[in-house]
Amino acid sequence: MTTLTDPPKETFRLSMLLYDTRYRSATIQVIAMFAFMLLAAWLINNTIINLNNLGKEVTFGFLGETAGYDINQRLLDYNSQDSHIRAALMGLLNTLVVAVLGCITATIIGVFVGVMRLSSNWLIARIMTVYVETFRNVPVLLWIVLAMAILIESLPAPRAFRGEDATASMNLFDSVAITNRGVYIPEPLFSRSLGDIHLLGEHALRFDVSMDLMAILIVLALSIFGMRKVSAKANATQAATGDRPKTWHIQLGLLFVPMIVLLVALGFHLGYPELKGFNFKGGTYMRNSLIALWLALSLYTAAFIAEIVRAGILAISQGQTEAASALGLRPGRTMRLVILPQALRVIIPPMISNYLNLTKNSSLAIAVGYMDITGTLGGITMNQTGRELECVLMLMLVYLAISLSISGVMNWYNNSVKLVER
Amino acid sequence: MKKSVFMGALTLAGLAAGAAAAGTLDDVKARGKLNCGVTTGLVGFAAPNANGEWEGFDVAVCRAVAAAVLGDSTAVEFVPTTGKTRFTALASGEIDMLARNTTWTFSRDVDLKFEFTGVNYYDGQGFMVPKELGVSSAKELDGATVCIQTGTTTELNLADFFRANNISYEPVPIETNAEAQQQYLAGACDVYTTDASGLAATRATFDDPAAHVLLPEIISKEPLGPLVRHGDHEWGDVVRWSLNALIAAEELGITSANIGEMAAGTNNPEINRLLGTEGTLGEMLGLDAGWAKNAIMVGGNYGEVFAKNIGEDTPIGLARGLNAQWTNGGLLYAPPFR
Numbered sequence: 001m002t003t004l005t006d007p008p009k010e011t012f013r014l015s016m017l018l019y020d021t022r023y024r025s026a027t028i029q030v031i032a033m034f035a036f037m038l039l040a041a042w043l044i045n046n047t048i049i050n051l052n053n054l055g056k057e058v059t060f061g062f063l064g065e066t067a068g069y070d071i072n073q074r075l076l077d078y079n080s081q082d083s084h085i086r087a088a089l090m091g092l093l094n095t096l097v098v099a100v101l102g103c104i105t106a107t108i109i110g111v112f113v114g115v116m117r118l119s120s121n122w123l124i125a126r127i128m129t130v131y132v133e134t135f136r137n138v139p140v141l142l143w144i145v146l147a148m149a150i151l152i153e154s155l156p157a158p159r160a161f162r163g164e165d166a167t168a169s170m171n172l173f174d175s176v177a178i179t180n181r182g183v184y185i186p187e188p189l190f191s192r193s194l195g196d197i198h199l200l201g202e203h204a205l206r207f208d209v210s211m212d213l214m215a216i217l218i219v220l221a222l223s224i225f226g227m228r229k230v231s232a233k234a235n236a237t238q239a240a241t242g243d244r245p246k247t248w249h250i251q252l253g254l255l256f257v258p259m260i261v262l263l264v265a266l267g268f269h270l271g272y273p274e275l276k277g278f279n280f281k282g283g284t285y286m287r288n289s290l291i292a293l294w295l296a297l298s299l300y301t302a303a304f305i306a307e308i309v310r311a312g313i314l315a316i317s318q319g320q321t322e323a324a325s326a327l328g329l330r331p332g333r334t335m336r337l338v339i340l341p342q343a344l345r346v347i348i349p350p351m352i353s354n355y356l357n358l359t360k361n362s363s364l365a366i367a368v369g370y371m372d373i374t375g376t377l378g379g380i381t382m383n384q385t386g387r388e389l390e391c392v393l394m395l396m397l398v399y400l401a402i403s404l405s406i407s408g409v410m411n412w413y414n415n416s417v418k419l420v421e422r
Numbered sequence: 423m424k425k426s427v428f429m430g431a432l433t434l435a436g437l438a439a440g441a442a443a444a445g446t447l448d449d450v451k452a453r454g455k456l457n458c459g460v461t462t463g464l465v466g467f468a469a470p471n472a473n474g475e476w477e478g479f480d481v482a483v484c485r486a487v488a489a490a491v492l493g494d495s496t497a498v499e500f501v502p503t504t505g506k507t508r509f510t511a512l513a514s515g516e517i518d519m520l521a522r523n524t525t526w527t528f529s530r531d532v533d534l535k536f537e538f539t540g541v542n543y544y545d546g547q548g549f550m551v552p553k554e555l556g557v558s559s560a561k562e563l564d565g566a567t568v569c570i571q572t573g574t575t576t577e578l579n580l581a582d583f584f585r586a587n588n589i590s591y592e593p594v595p596i597e598t599n600a601e602a603q604q605q606y607l608a609g610a611c612d613v614y615t616t617d618a619s620g621l622a623a624t625r626a627t628f629d630d631p632a633a634h635v636l637l638p639e640i641i642s643k644e645p646l647g648p649l650v651r652h653g654d655h656e657w658g659d660v661v662r663w664s665l666n667a668l669i670a671a672e673e674l675g676i677t678s679a680n681i682g683e684m685a686a687g688t689n690n691p692e693i694n695r696l697l698g699t700e701g702t703l704g705e706m707l708g709l710d711a712g713w714a715k716n717a718i719m720v721g722g723n724y725g726e727v728f729a730k731n732i733g734e735d736t737p738i739g740l741a742r743g744l745n746a747q748w749t750n751g752g753l754l755y756a757p758p759f760r
Contacts, residue, residue: 068581069593383573
């Protein structure tokens, strides 16, 4: 005979929270959560009390007040009578400009150096090693300051271009002026311009859209659409008949003919820089603060990217190359079709953090007087209005937003190139 | 995202934590040291000398306050600040007072919650250009590249001046005087603008000062003076009256040479009150009776400090001008010690 006993009834004692492994982790998490919230509450409370003692309250009204200062590099129209928020917008655009330029250049240099470092040519591989080790082991601020100092001290001042016995002259058929204030390059001008559309009227976030640029972009998009059609048709013909029709002349024609027609219609010409008064006038002016920052950030970040690229390529086993060769693929195709698609999986995630680093490092811009958002909102505005807390919080939100956007885009790209695992 | 905001709040709270509580005078006495904010280096106003000791016109104010409060003019920790960092340093309590040729303006006084304790130098914003440019007036500077220290009133004055005269310019913002000097001398900017006294001080350090001219236009009023945090009136009084003691000493004829003699007692009751042989002025401030005597003994009266650091016999060579005593047609006027 068997005796059936009921399973012991679940009883719950308080001590089980600590001694029972089923509950312990939850207990610890709850306690940690409380401690964390207490700490946060204490800090926030402390901030509020101290701000009250100083007689300051947290408001954002100062953003609408007149900024009163000028900004040298402005991508939209701005003058000293505009509001602080518009000044911050100018700074934000400057940050984005240097971040985008920097990311592109750093990627190009980084990939090049990374591949070269794996070269079987002893000298090239060693030179690239030296480059990587020098740049990534010295703080980026020093590179920025050094780049600026070199630009200022080694290039001629605009006044050296003046007079009969000028000690400096313009380059490339008098179209480019390289001075210690920056580089002046020819700018595209349109004599029959379509004009601009002013959006948002007098609002702080107002901006103009150039209709010329829109027209060019639309024509370019149409051309590319046409080229894809032609290429799809060629593919279809090839699939059906085995012969691929020659399309390159049609492709080139589709790309260039409509663009040239449009440019002629708009009266496209170049505006050259010219020495007038104290400075060069006309042309596009790239200030040396931008160049120094851009150069230093790209070279610095490229050293990291080079290592990532090298690691990515080395991560693919030699067998893959050998297998590809066995199938008769040439080295170029092996790289493009076999190695890189697999290497990208390793390369892209760390690449994202380097793009983020570059963007955040651009806040060192003030070292060379580049007016990024740290220089406008976090610098002059903060100083003139005395709203440290508000300005720093806004700055943090801005950088957070930029970084999350970059991550978002890169993650999307990562998903689109990663190997589909079955 | 929440985490970042939190971390920021944490940083700021950490900064703000130092600012709490009044009673700077007690803090300084307890610490035995005065934390005084100065420039990162402007010869004549505040710069370390060859021995690493800070000296200059603003430094003298710090030393006078330290002598008045602690009886020791060397008990000062000099904290170099830039135009951008100075107000945060003062508001957060990192420094007890700021003597960094800072312009007294309405918004700094009222909105930034600081208290200017007087004016130790009446200045105005000027322009310096290389002589070879052949510029004789600031109104000829259309299109010029102008080096400017960022985070200062000069930035706003400059924008106003060029706007009012309807001429254009290219601002090059710069953090410190040293960087401005580098860019200006290399020709990366045509013009350097800041307070006229600062220009004179900067020019004095050039290899060839004669190759640079100060333009005649003075485009603003820049009353420079020491400042403290709002709301701590006892401490504000100490700084204010230490400065006034130096100014009054000049007016009353007290110098570093004769102060020993005068401290023994004179026929002039105001001198006696100032030097502590009569009345209880020191006690009212919460200091020793000899507070003003200590302050004056550091470097002499206002006139002596001026002459030694930035006066006509120094390389900087500034005339007294507006900074003469009111009895000599200047603006310096210390309220009575009574």
